Amino acid sequence: MRATLRELGLSLGRMRPGPSNTMLDVPGFRVGHATLVSGHGPLRVGEGPVRTGVTVIMPPGQAPWTGAVHVINGFGKTAGLMQVEELGTVENPIWLTNTLSVGAVLDGYLASVRDAAAGDPGPWRNVVVAECNDGYLNDLWGLHVRARHVQEALSNLTAASLAQGSVGAGTGMAGFGHKGGIGSASRRLSGGHTLSALVLLNCGRPEELLFNGVYVARVDGPPTPDGSIIMVLAGDGGLDAWNLRRVARRATHGLARTGATSAPGSGDVVVAIDVGEERRPSDESLAEWFQAAAETVEEAIWNALLTAETTDGRDGRVLAALDVDKVVAAARRP
Amino acid sequence: MRATLRELGLSLGRMRPGPSNTMLDVPGFRVGHATLVSGHGPLRVGEGPVRTGVTVIMPPGQAPWTGAVHVINGFGKTAGLMQVEELGTVENPIWLTNTLSVGAVLDGYLASVRDAAAGDPGPWRNVVVAECNDGYLNDLWGLHVRARHVQEALSNLTAASLAQGSVGAGTGMAGFGHKGGIGSASRRLSGGHTLSALVLLNCGRPEELLFNGVYVARVDGPPTPDGSIIMVLAGDGGLDAWNLRRVARRATHGLARTGATSAPGSGDVVVAIDVGEERRPSDESLAEWFQAAAETVEEAIWNALLTAETTDGRDGRVLAALDVDKVVAAARRP
Amino acid sequence: MRATLRELGLSLGRMRPGPSNTMLDVPGFRVGHATLVSGHGPLRVGEGPVRTGVTVIMPPGQAPWTGAVHVINGFGKTAGLMQVEELGTVENPIWLTNTLSVGAVLDGYLASVRDAAAGDPGPWRNVVVAECNDGYLNDLWGLHVRARHVQEALSNLTAASLAQGSVGAGTGMAGFGHKGGIGSASRRLSGGHTLSALVLLNCGRPEELLFNGVYVARVDGPPTPDGSIIMVLAGDGGLDAWNLRRVARRATHGLARTGATSAPGSGDVVVAIDVGEERRPSDESLAEWFQAAAETVEEAIWNALLTAETTDGRDGRVLAALDVDKVVAAARRP
């Protein structure tokens, strides 16, 4: 696997990451991927090439958890947001996949819940399934994600390590004209709490990418579509839904610092979960959560870009991995 | 079929309905149902009894159409709302079904779009699938709605007549402790325009139901869950998305006049479509649209209640048709 | 004073009012009015006729209190809403006045806070000042409300009795083509809690007014402007801000049942306060609060209409008191 930002000796922000610098630093969280890769050459709808997948984020313990949503630009097809906004709860694991597989994942997951239940599966039926469009590389209309891939992602749930880059839902995604995908980061807060971000990066234009204030990317070749980005925040601070929503809004600040401007055709969506026991935060404590939201999202985006491998796809298209040297140079300029 | 409000000689509001007093009065709109009814007796998950279905509302001409959303109480699992809110457009027919079949309908519809396309299905990929919970009568966790029922609803699209009551997505729904389901109504506006409502009624408690200010229902027996209501407004006035959203909010006024209070566990959702050529309305014109929204929603709810037939379901449960005499008495009191 | 709805032997809704059936039923709340009436005949800007005033609602104990806002139609100039929406707190008494006196009331109140403080007035600086436009009768541009009227309203604060109708901010207001003004109502809830509404009624068209489903008004003469309505809810249930906001949204249901449709030029605004000790409500408990919100708002509107006296104003204009016999007849029809 390619190196993350910190493995390159670089860093961002003012706060300290957790041990793994991923969402797995929040105790009990598990992540599972199902990665679908097959075929090469011209697009044949229904056949391939296939460059897509599913990622599932499983909070610890029993549903529901405290939840919040923030939509920066709502060009997207994410399901399940309305009830999170009304109730302030997340009732199921969070699913990530491609734009046209939201229905298949939702249907497949409900079937798996039904099959797993000894009797009544209970009342928690709202499921968040978020998506980005991987149709630049993937046979999107082939609808290749099926119920078995939902099962596969569940089977792969682990707290041991978090694969980043071109895996799971990130398999076919782009970012700033390069290969995008899954990225994660975490921050430690006062009181031993942790906030983490896991992003599905598929947004950004090449000319936008900023590292330490320097435009680093500037690739040649045809532009990718506006794309989208899903930002999942997970923490254990015991924030109530009201304040968790305020934290979710600060994901925007992290996204903005990468140079992204949430383009008109980009679905920039934040989903936040808190699994701690509820307590009312002070303003000073909240300020720390805000900073952590901005830092984890910014660093998770960088980790997605830095760990994703060069990937080919339909019609011979290629998304190149970001050139690490450019980032290192930006960090060390002039 | 049981009689609608006006077929009973009653009426509501101050405006004049269109010829059919349904959504079909808006030129070009078509509605299709797929109704699933099978089995009796004890619930066996996956076997039945089945009392559910699918309803599809197809606007005329080419996507996208002007669209708007209003969420009165967001306890629900409707998919596709976020992008309507961001862009002010509806890109596909509106789908109604049960709570756990949103994914199956979404997946099945996308497959049908793919199969129907000569080549690329094009960019309009956001699909609104709205739902109510018919689990009081239906084997909800049986996930009986499949892709073929999506096809069946599409095959049944017609502008000739609109079946109301216990059909399509309304097959297993409740309303104010009675049998609910599909209802519709329309109003004529200045300039020859039409506004119509089609509701999927599954909300309301027995003691709440108001007709002409009289509490008419008061049934015995176990209460049904809080339920939900989906209110689809369709018109041809050429409202822009900004003002169409304001119109959508007035569905609340019609809903409220039936006595409903949008209970904590009720998903009360409005989706509005306008297929006319865009023009900026005057405030006086807008006031007429507001009134029409309130009147059509109120009357559509009554039509759902009045046309729905007594229906049995799982575990011998029965939802009785509303006693028409009670309504007539309420209209003629003291 | 003219009789309220219940003093006429009529009633609305299914719940029981508190002892006074006003906001004063919530322990500790006080209300104060300053009423400005002077002059007759043609409008001379700066001279009169003056038909306006100020009303202040003072919660018990120390700020801040739990607060929530819901905007049904935002054609209005109410100040102070943004921070209530962000923090879920009300920090000062709620002020009602005419459209162009929001600034004068805000400025006058802050001066009074400063003058009353022994030293630093402390941090609670957000003030909600809501308004309706009484320019149909009043010399609105005369800006007659000044700091001394703010002081007068504060001096008149009392929990002993609540004057309704053409008093305070309600002095010059209209409602459904008749004289509007201040109205109030309350409901008792489980556990000994109380919810109350106080409205500043200045909205509604004559042809809209519904009592028990009968259109009762239908007055002749020139129509009044669209107007506005401010609905203040006050309770002691200990609702958190999240759920209090959901309660505030049900004011719409009460408003709708009077026949109002929240016209394009109407500022229909709900502000809710809870002064109880915070506890998490059950859904069943919330449903009761929802019902109470709808009932108190509907009845408060009727009390404003029924208690307001016929009032003349600028240019010989007259707003007639609603004919009580019409309402009684509507209640006893056919």
Added chain:
Amino acid sequence: MRATLRELGLSLGRMRPGPSNTMLDVPGFRVGHATLVSGHGPLRVGEGPVRTGVTVIMPPGQAPWTGAVHVINGFGKTAGLMQVEELGTVENPIWLTNTLSVGAVLDGYLASVRDAAAGDPGPWRNVVVAECNDGYLNDLWGLHVRARHVQEALSNLTAASLAQGSVGAGTGMAGFGHKGGIGSASRRLSGGHTLSALVLLNCGRPEELLFNGVYVARVDGPPTPDGSIIMVLAGDGGLDAWNLRRVARRATHGLARTGATSAPGSGDVVVAIDVGEERRPSDESLAEWFQAAAETVEEAIWNALLTAETTDGRDGRVLAALDVDKVVAAARRP
């Protein structure tokens, strides 16, 4: 006057500024300040020291103009936002002042409108008055801003040049622990259009300030309160209110790049005005407006910081001007 960012030879972003790189680049816009400075030494409420003021932004031509609002963090007392959100229009010049002078400015401005009118001042009565809290230096509770300062600001309206830094409403404001105040910037877009920002900077913590990804500030001394920032965007692209609101949201991206995280007690508010003739933008065109919103806000914040002069105030407190050399060093590091 101290130098702006570009006068220092530095720059930000990828787009080209207009001739003056201020809001005055949008044809017809004028800005006027009234600056109140008097007294030194200990705070005596009502006497001073006074470090405050008023700034007014006057669009060209006749009201109403297209308007939009975005609230990033709603800890603030800005008046007039609700109606902009409902109607998508701005009806009067935009006013900036201190937190406790919103009422005085609103009242004073309405009086000036009344006095200026030959007869009826007409229907456009909604006034946006935004504020930040300058109480760190200023005798805030002295309520020193009165109607005559409103007149003074109007008298000072000019399109000739825009004073930045410690002037008008910016006189007493802070920013990132340094002296803040008024800043502005502009960008040229395709088709000859212009977007500009004018900010009232009073937010940010010293340790947050980022220039080109380097933390530049790190001052000693007691921290200032969380503060606030008002961001006014003005353009002539003919955006409709729907899309102008989307542009307004991208002010967040510019704010974020300065390192600010919109602290819990910060009122971060965006108001946008478009005075061009309405036309529907393409997505590609919108993307350019988004980028311009981010760039102008970021650069306007820097211009506020760089042009503001060291200012003393109550109780001997001093806010130092930002050390320009630190910024230049950040731009030239390693």
